[in-house]
Amino acid sequence: MYFSLITENYFTSRVSFTCVDGREFFYSTNFYHPTTSNNSIVWKDFEGGKVTQVGPIADNGDLSVNSQFAQKLMSFDPYAVEVYPSKLELEDGVVENRYLLAINNIIDVLDYEKSDIEISPRSGKQIVHILYLSEKKLKKIPLEQRVAFRVKGVETAMFFCEEFFNIIDSDSRFNSLRKEKIDINNRAPKF
Structure with a gap:
């Protein structure tokens, strides 16, 4: 039997994000609180990262993932995973159509x-x-x-x-x- 680790590659990543919109309390605990949000939760890079340097996953304890990754994960109907719209702000622009995954299982x-x-x-x-x-x-x-x-x-x-x-x-x-x-x-x- 196997299990797996899937995350941002810290060795090659050139971006580092911080939640900047005050809604981190929605997802930053290890307790499952089913909530929803119409507006994207914003993470910002303060270290000069570029839009082209953002990969499929940005890991900040919880995960901001691209829509392709989110769709594949949600097709399994995972238990106790909260999903919020997310966007990433960088020096040269914004990456949208992302989802924040809070794994509270x-x-x-x-x-x-x-x-x-x-x-x-x-x-x-x-x-x-x-x-x-x-x-x-x-x-x-x-x-x-x-x-x-x-x-x-x-x-x-x-x-x-x-x-x-x-x-x-x-x-x-x-x-x-x-x-x-x-x-x-x-x-x-x-x-």
């Missing part, structure tokens, strides 16, 4: 036996140093609930199912993304 698939976990002596909270996902737990989750997800206890990481990865990986429009299909027996990235 947090599932309990942490493999407690294989992962390196410590309990903080100060807060008493769990700290995961090395993350592994449980194949047994993941197999029990219906497809629509594992299309796009975060792992309970390690909410900084965002993952996608193998089926979605295969669609994105076979489409050349997404070649610039950081994409990795990961065997369930291998260590998972935490961010």
